[in-house]
Amino acid sequence: MSQVLADTLPQAPVAVLSGPSFAADIAVDRPAGVTLACADPVLGARLEQAIGSARFRVYLSDDVIGAQLGGVLKNVLAIACGIAAGKKLGNSMRAMLVARGLAETVDLGLAIGARLETFLGLSGIGDIDLSCNSPQSRNMSLGIALGEGRSLADVLGERITVQEGVHSASAVAALADRLGVEMPIAQRIDRILNHGADPDREFESLMALPFGVERAVVPWLRRGTNLA
Numbered sequence: 001m002s003q004v005l006a007d008t009l010p011q012a013p014v015a016v017l018s019g020p021s022f023a024a025d026i027a028v029d030r031p032a033g034v035t036l037a038c039a040d041p042v043l044g045a046r047l048e049q050a051i052g053s054a055r056f057r058v059y060l061s062d063d064v065i066g067a068q069l070g071g072v073l074k075n076v077l078a079i080a081c082g083i084a085a086g087k088k089l090g091n092s093m094r095a096m097l098v099a100r101g102l103a104e105t106v107d108l109g110l111a112i113g114a115r116l117e118t119f120l121g122l123s124g125i126g127d128i129d130l131s132c133n134s135p136q137s138r139n140m141s142l143g144i145a146l147g148e149g150r151s152l153a154d155v156l157g158e159r160i161t162v163q164e165g166v167h168s169a170s171a172v173a174a175l176a177d178r179l180g181v182e183m184p185i186a187q188r189i190d191r192i193l194n195h196g197a198d199p200d201r202e203f204e205s206l207m208a209l210p211f212g213v214e215r216a217v218v219p220w221l222r223r224g225t226n227l228a
Contacts, residue, residue: 001068002014002016002064002065002068013038013039013040013043014038014039014064015036015037015038015040015043015044015047015064016035016036016037016038016064016067016068016071017034017035017036017037017051017058018034018035018037018067018068018070018071018122018123018127019032019033019034019035019122019123019126019127020032020033020034020122020126020127020129020130020131021033021034021130022130022134022136022137024136026056029055030055031055031056031057032055032056032057033056033057033058033059033122033126034056034057034058034059034122034123035058035059035060035061035067035118035121035122035123036048036051036058036059036060036061037060037061037062037063037064037066037067037068037118037123038060038061038062038064039062039064041060041062044060044062045060048060059121059122061118061121061123063114063115063117063118065109065112065113065114066109066114066115066118066119066123066124067118067123069105069108069109069112069114070105070109070118070119070123070124070127070128071123071127072164072168072171072172073101073104073105073108073128073168073172073186074127074128074130074131074132074139075131075139075163075164075165075168076101076139076165076168076169076172076185076186076189076190077097077098077101077105077128077131077132077185077186078128078131078132078137078139078140078143078165079139079140079142079143079146079163079165079166079169079189079193080097080101080132080143080185080188080189081094081097081098081132081133081140081143082135082137082139082140082141082142082143082144082145082146082147083143083144083146083147083189083192083199083203084097084143084147084203085135085140085143085144085147086143086144086145086146086147086148086149087147087148087199087200087203089203094132094133097132097185098128098129098132100184100185101128101132101185101186102119102124102125102128104181104182104183104184104185104186105119105124105128106119107181107182107183108172108175108176108179108181108183111179111181112175112179138159138161138162138163138164139163139164139165142155142156142163142165142166146192146199147199152166152193165189165193166193166194169186169189169190169193169194170190170193170194172186172190173186173187173190184206184209185206188202188203188205188206189202
């Protein structure tokens with residue numbers, strides 16, 4: 001969206017607020033921490049002081065692209081984890097989806113100019129952890145309903161809230177395809193949500209993928225990623 005804003009309102013500075021923060025928690029002043037991404041450090045510092053408090057901690061970043069991408073991918077992954085929960089596949093499956101989903105997020109992020117450390121922070125793994133662990137998440141609750149056998153049309157038809165992951169999944173899959181980034185979880189969720197694919201078959205095909213070597217942070221560091 002920052003690119004859309006740059007095209008339509010080039011004179012307007014952009015800042016992105018992203019991170020693990022359920023609106024219901026913030027509304028009753030429960031503590032939370034978020035990332036504020038802004039390319040202008042002076043504006044970022046002003047915004048940080050304006051909205052931050054002892055109950056709402058704000059951490060500055062200049063990785064505007066990464067902060068946005070984390071907020072998009074966590075919705076897709078939350079639906080995946082919800083489907084797994086609805087099908088009673090267990091917490092081990094959810095943990096695998098979170099870890100491998102983070103790897104997919106990093107791969108796509110690096111391909112479009114984001115930085116690794118952003119995905120290790122609040123707008124990355126922090127937001128993924130919250131959205132993929134609680135039925136309070138709109139996207140996870142949607143996934144649970146799908147996993148229990150309900151149709152997407154029926155679930156969306158009775159809700160007044162927005163399940164962003166439904167729309168984000170198709171955009172993510174298209175971007176990954178254009179850039180040649182492998183995202184097996186996100187691509188399968190897109191097929192389930194937007195192409196009528198059967199969730200059982202898609203999850204079975206995910207588990208049937210060829211075994212591979214798990215990459216850690218070290219290979220990315222060797223390519224010159226700066227964690228400082």
